[in-house]
Amino acid sequence: MDFLSPATWAEALAAKAANPDALPIAGGTDVMVELNFDRRRPSALLDLTRIGELTEWGTDGDLLRIGSGVTYARIITELAHRLPGLAMAARTVGSPQIRNRGTVGGNLGSASPAGDALPPLLAAGALVELASTRGVRRLPVAEFFTGPKRTVRAPDELIAAFLVPSHRGPHQFAKIGSRNAMVIAVCSFALALRPVTGEVGTGIGSAGPTPLRAAQAERLLADELPWRTAAVLPEAVVGRFGELVAGAAAPIDDIRGTAAYRRHALSVLARRTLRWAWEEYRREGP
Amino acid sequence: MTTPMTETSRGAVTGGVGDSPVRPDGTLKVTGQFAFSSDLSADGMLWGATLRSPYARARIRGIDLTAALALPGVRAVLTAADVPGAGSYGLEVADQPVLAADEVSYQGEPVAVVAADHPETARRAAARIVVDYEPLPPVTDAEAALAAGDIFRHVPVRRGDAHATAEVVVSGVYQVGMQDQAFLGPESGLAMPTVDGGVDLYIATQWLHVDQRQVASCLGLPVDRVRLYLAGVGGAFGAREDLSMQVHACLLALRTGRPVKMVYGREESFFGHVHRHPALMRYEHGADRDGRLVYVKAHIVLDGGAYASSTPAVVANAATLGVGPYEVPNVVMDAYGARTNNPPCGAMRGFGAVQTCFGYESQMDKLAAALGLDPVEIRRRNAMTTGSVMPTGQVVDGPAPVARLLELVRDRPAPLAASGDPREWPGGVANTTHGESVVRGVGYAIGIKNVCFSEGFDDYSTARVRLEMVGGEPVVLVHTAAAEVGQGLVTLQAQIARTELGVERVVVAAADTTVGSAGSSSASRQSYVTGGAVRAACQAVRDGVLARLGARAGPADGLRLAGGMVVTASGVAVADLAEVLGDDPVEETRQWRHRPTHPLDPRTGQGDAHVQYAFAAHRATVDVDVELGLVRVVEIATAQDVGKAINPQAVLGQIHGGTAQGLGLALMEELRVVDGLVRNPSFTDYLIPTILDVPPMTVDVLELADPHAPYGLRGVGEPPTISSTPAVVAAIRAATGLALSRVPVRPEYLTGAV
Numbered sequence A: 001m002d003f004l005s006p007a008t009w010a011e012a013l014a015a016k017a018a019n020p021d022a023l024p025i026a027g028g029t030d031v032m033v034e035l036n037f038d039r040r041r042p043s044a045l046l047d048l049t050r051i052g053e054l055t056e057w058g059t060d061g062d063l064l065r066i067g068s069g070v071t072y073a074r075i076i077t078e079l080a081h082r083l084p085g086l087a088m089a090a091r092t093v094g095s096p097q098i099r100n101r102g103t104v105g106g107n108l109g110s111a112s113p114a115g116d117a118l119p120p121l122l123a124a125g126a127l128v129e130l131a132s133t134r135g136v137r138r139l140p141v142a143e144f145f146t147g148p149k150r151t152v153r154a155p156d157e158l159i160a161a162f163l164v165p166s167h168r169g170p171h172q173f174a175k176i177g178s179r180n181a182m183v184i185a186v187c188s189f190a191l192a193l194r195p196v197t198g199e200v201g202t203g204i205g206s207a208g209p210t211p212l213r214a215a216q217a218e219r220l221l222a223d224e225l226p227w228r229t230a231a232v233l234p235e236a237v238v239g240r241f242g243e244l245v246a247g248a249a250a251p252i253d254d255i256r257g258t259a260a261y262r263r264h265a266l267s268v269l270a271r272r273t274l275r276w277a278w279e280e281y282r283r284e285g286p
Numbered sequence B: 001m002t003t004p005m006t007e008t009s010r011g012a013v014t015g016g017v018g019d020s021p022v023r024p025d026g027t028l029k030v031t032g033q034f035a036f037s038s039d040l041s042a043d044g045m046l047w048g049a050t051l052r053s054p055y056a057r058a059r060i061r062g063i064d065l066t067a068a069l070a071l072p073g074v075r076a077v078l079t080a081a082d083v084p085g086a087g088s089y090g091l092e093v094a095d096q097p098v099l100a101a102d103e104v105s106y107q108g109e110p111v112a113v114v115a116a117d118h119p120e121t122a123r124r125a126a127a128r129i130v131v132d133y134e135p136l137p138p139v140t141d142a143e144a145a146l147a148a149g150d151i152f153r154h155v156p157v158r159r160g161d162a163h164a165t166a167e168v169v170v171s172g173v174y175q176v177g178m179q180d181q182a183f184l185g186p187e188s189g190l191a192m193p194t195v196d197g198g199v200d201l202y203i204a205t206q207w208l209h210v211d212q213r214q215v216a217s218c219l220g221l222p223v224d225r226v227r228l229y230l231a232g233v234g235g236a237f238g239a240r241e242d243l244s245m246q247v248h249a250c251l252l253a254l255r256t257g258r259p260v261k262m263v264y265g266r267e268e269s270f271f272g273h274v275h276r277h278p279a280l281m282r283y284e285h286g287a288d289r290d291g292r293l294v295y296v297k298a299h300i301v302l303d304g305g306a307y308a309s310s311t312p313a314v315v316a317n318a319a320t321l322g323v324g325p326y327e328v329p330n331v332v333m334d335a336y337g338a339r340t341n342n343p344p345c346g347a348m349r350g351f352g353a354v355q356t357c358f359g360y361e362s363q364m365d366k367l368a369a370a371l372g373l374d375p376v377e378i379r380r381r382n383a384m385t386t387g388s389v390m391p392t393g394q395v396v397d398g399p400a401p402v403a404r405l406l407e408l409v410r411d412r413p414a415p416l417a418a419s420g421d422p423r424e425w426p427g428g429v430a431n432t433t434h435g436e437s438v439v440r441g442v443g444y445a446i447g448i449k450n451v452c453f454s455e456g457f458d459d460y461s462t463a464r465v466r467l468e469m470v471g472g473e474p475v476v477l478v479h480t481a482a483a484e485v486g487q488g489l490v491t492l493q494a495q496i497a498r499t500e501l502g503v504e505r506v507v508v509a510a511a512d513t514t515v516g517s518a519g520s521s522s523a524s525r526q527s528y529v530t531g532g533a534v535r536a537a538c539q540a541v542r543d544g545v546l547a548r549l550g551a552r553a554g555p556a557d558g559l560r561l562a563g564g565m566v567v568t569a570s571g572v573a574v575a576d577l578a579e580v581l582g583d584d585p586v587e588e589t590r591q592w593r594h595r596p597t598h599p600l601d602p603r604t605g606q607g608d609a610h611v612q613y614a615f616a617a618h619r620a621t622v623d624v625d626v627e628l629g630l631v632r633v634v635e636i637a638t639a640q641d642v643g644k645a646i647n648p649q650a651v652l653g654q655i656h657g658g659t660a661q662g663l664g665l666a667l668m669e670e671l672r673v674v675d676g677l678v679r680n681p682s683f684t685d686y687l688i689p690t691i692l693d694v695p696p697m698t699v700d701v702l703e704l705a706d707p708h709a710p711y712g713l714r715g716v717g718e719p720p721t722i723s724s725t726p727a728v729v730a731a732i733r734a735a736t737g738l739a740l741s742r743v744p745v746r747p748e749y750l751t752g753a754v
């Protein structure tokens, strides 16, 4: 197995173009597990940790642009105000060691339906930036996943960054696990209220072949939330929201939980996170 | 003679019995310096790998090694045909093939082993072996196996009137899932061929001599040509009682003439050792209106999996301890170990007492509810005491402070309500509740465990102790074959030597088979038995010293050793050890046995089968998110009688760890087996409690001496893991009102979304 260790982004893209089979490695918290369990025998590893710009974040017009190599630990300490939902999810990832190494880019790269960063990115309406020697493209994260651990990324492409509209409005994330830390999600739910546009974003994790949006549920809230008056939430809306989120999920029975439990838990999480987000909205205003 | 002086003027020894001296492996383990068996290496070493069955049951029609042998770097590929001695081994029955010959009987059963220059080459070679399997339908239901007569052992226990009737009757069916010991150091060791045609094996095990006997038998070698040396053990909990890679590494070393190392990977480890028996238990309890037990009827089925391992002894424990620490005049108990094609099950901390405790304690709560009694009160009314009679007819002659232990945990102040810190809610930082639907519950349980080996087993340990002057200072050398598996046994042996011989400097030699057997580091027995052997050998050394002094200076009656001196009973020094010993060490070896036990009558289960009984009680307080089915254990209060805390810090460590392991069984630890296939052989999905799952614990330690045991001590390791499981489940029941008849309790059991 070769170990390619480019020092610049241009070199990395060139290396990927020349070795499309090379497996990128960022924090290595997924890659090393796969190698150790002998699930993968790549011809080469493409180490991305020497490329400084992947670990930077800044603004790009209206958007926040976060390099794919930014770790969970840094999301929590540096970006919690701008990306509260993602930061909440980052706090639930693994252990301190994993949060120090693991990156959001790696979570996107693995594209596991259980990736904890993914529902908040869906809810926030994030874009993924892919690059190759052929050029750069940005696409909505909802279009990035094509199946379990499958994405639209071409073999010569690398994930450069993700982009999110800077936070204006309450975000929530909640995750069910069968222990209180260091656990793969049985299911998870992310919610973003965007009072300025009157829109709502959602993301469902671990309850389908890919992370999912609950589009009908989003529309319900966009239509029914008393944005202007910031009035008390109608209970009927809360209940209906829970049902629509559960209905949008496509869970299966597996070792971590039953499909019935996942649907049930998602409806509970949807209702709870909506109440928390709405309380915040009423407290802090639009 | 020197001037008389008191021992205190020379400083009493510290680090003796009752102290908590620093353990020699502690800093090394915390700083990552400790050499575990997986860290072994030798010049010219080869690496072994194992090919295992992917099927729960299949006939082997043929094995083609050609492709494996053709791989450069491969030095040997061995199958059943290459085993020179006995083809099978086992702790109680030699029924487990070294390598499967004609049929595989569980998923993961070893079929062939490879030695190669590099571990990766060995694994690749193993993958190139072509086994022609004819899959057969596996037997995976223990009750079906029982009905078909596939039984390792049936232990009936009959006491009193089998047809007794009672005013209040409760019954229930309870299930325990397959728990794994989940030690962190995978199976590993290094075998080195020796010039005499034998082999030296460096190995992480719980009992060197029982490995030696089985390995020698499979290699077809005399026992003295197979020498075992204890390598650094990364946890055991019963999973190192059976052989894993021992014979395989030795076969490969003898075949290649090179040292061979084998280290299982994490996934392989789940197939490399036995697990705790899953149990299906039917109980019926009858009581009078005051809640006093009239009878218990129980039918207990333990799934032993494909091979016997220690199932027969586990069944005996379940049968003899299966009504709990209660006085029950009439008992009809039948416990069975079934043979199936599930993974073999055997020893794990608690050994048959864990499963039944979940059964009988669930029943005691049911009875309390039926009678409107408090759960502690119903247990107190039935609590056994010294002089109580077990269902086997054995009189409990040591302290049995059952009621007191319950009162101790009951009387601990209740833990505070959650403070609002998200880590204190069920779900923790995963942000699933801000207090919505969180209900608190409290539950109690108490358990009973036998200490040491039972049923007439010749259970002994051997210690060699030498006292000599080194550099002008008296030094004690203690040598046993007892396995330090993390419990602190090395420290304990030194403590005993310090106390008995009054010498500060004690060296505990590495454990190996050049000294007699110490028996197993299991059954909570090593402090008792190896502790007893070390004490006996020390006392023999002291007698030797005094005899020497007596030969010179007249009768030495009533003298003892303290502070490096020979002193009178009142502590007046009469001689310096340096003078008495000179250049001539005093060395003694002693075998030591606890009082004998007796077999159970095969029809009635009557007999004085056990050496000592140990008890621990737990009170668990939980917060349950009743809508999501998530649980957080808020606090556990526990109380245990340890007879004598030889090392109080180690005692607390055992109680904390055992309690956490029981919590794990209550809430998450289960090896999920479907159609004989293990679905979660990794720490990704075999969950063990993290620091955010294990709550603060309060511990009350009683020291009620057992007159039969060295220093009055009582085995400590297992009791804490027995009752913490039912206490946690009782607390969840209290919070939810649900019946909960199976552990581990999954979130979907609490929400009904199964």
Ligand SMILES: Cc1cc2nc3c(=O)[nH]c(=O)nc-3n(C[C@H](O)[C@H](O)[C@H](O)COP(=O)(O)OP(=O)(O)OC[C@H]3O[C@@H](n4cnc5c(N)ncnc54)[C@H](O)[C@@H]3O)c2cc1C
Pocket (backbone or CB within 6 Å): A023, A024, A025, A026, A027, A028, A029, A030, A031, A032, A033, A048, A068, A092, A093, A094, A095, A098, A101, A102, A103, A104, A105, A106, A107, A108, A109, A110, A114, A115, A116, A117, A157, A158, A159, A160, A182, A183, A184, A185
């Ligand atoms: C003990 C443990 C606990 C864990 N707990 C969680 C958890 O709670 N929640 C969770 O979601 N995950 C968890 N994980 C999984 C893992 O930590 C995350 O998926 C993490 O985000 C991976 O990031 P990484 O930087 O380590 O990725 P890597 O392992 O380096 O890479 C992951 C994948 O992404 C690809 N990749 C990485 N960077 C790029 C790039 N720039 N362009 C293209 N492809 C790229 C790699 O080729 C690989 O396929 C855990 C893992 C471990 C070992």
